[in-house]
Amino acid sequence: MAQQHAPESEETGIDLAPMLDFTMNLLIFFLITTSFVKEAGIQVDKPIAQTAQHEESGNILIAIRQNGEVWMDRKMVDMREVRPIIERLHIERPDDSVVVIADKQAAAGLLAQVMDQVKSAGIKDVAIGAANPTGGG
Numbered sequence: 001m002a003q004q005h006a007p008e009s010e011e012t013g014i015d016l017a018p019m020l021d022f023t024m025n026l027l028i029f030f031l032i033t034t035s036f037v038k039e040a041g042i043q044v045d046k047p048i049a050q051t052a053q054h055e056e057s058g059n060i061l062i063a064i065r066q067n068g069e070v071w072m073d074r075k076m077v078d079m080r081e082v083r084p085i086i087e088r089l090h091i092e093r094p095d096d097s098v099v100v101i102a103d104k105q106a107a108a109g110l111l112a113q114v115m116d117q118v119k120s121a122g123i124k125d126v127a128i129g130a131a132n133p134t135g136g137g
Helices: 017-033 079-092 108-120
Strands: 060-064 070-072 075-077 098-102 126-128
Touching: 060 079, 060 108, 070 079, 075 079, 079 108, 098 108, 108 126
Parallel strands: 060 098, 098 126
Antiparallel strands: 060 070, 070 075
């Protein structure tokens, strides 16, 4: 008597390893090529300037509040910390520019000190943030 064997059922499935590898490569690519913007973290009442222009080039924002607080990357920083932070960011991304946004009631001397710290850290492209009366800035 001959035994009949049932045909072995082969499990068929999709091999997900190549798809996961591809997805991880895409993720790494986008993380490396993304330009991260350092935000100041607070809103200030910008002075109005007739010649203000809207620029998208500022990668590092520094905000100066009316009460003299200096903010970078959503944190309040001491004046002595501005230069080392900017130096570190400049080493990581040498093409970055800095925009200093001072409240219109902030002391001009403090704005000058912050700009001096930024320029002494090696950043050549420093701008002052202002609002355009037509709403463009």
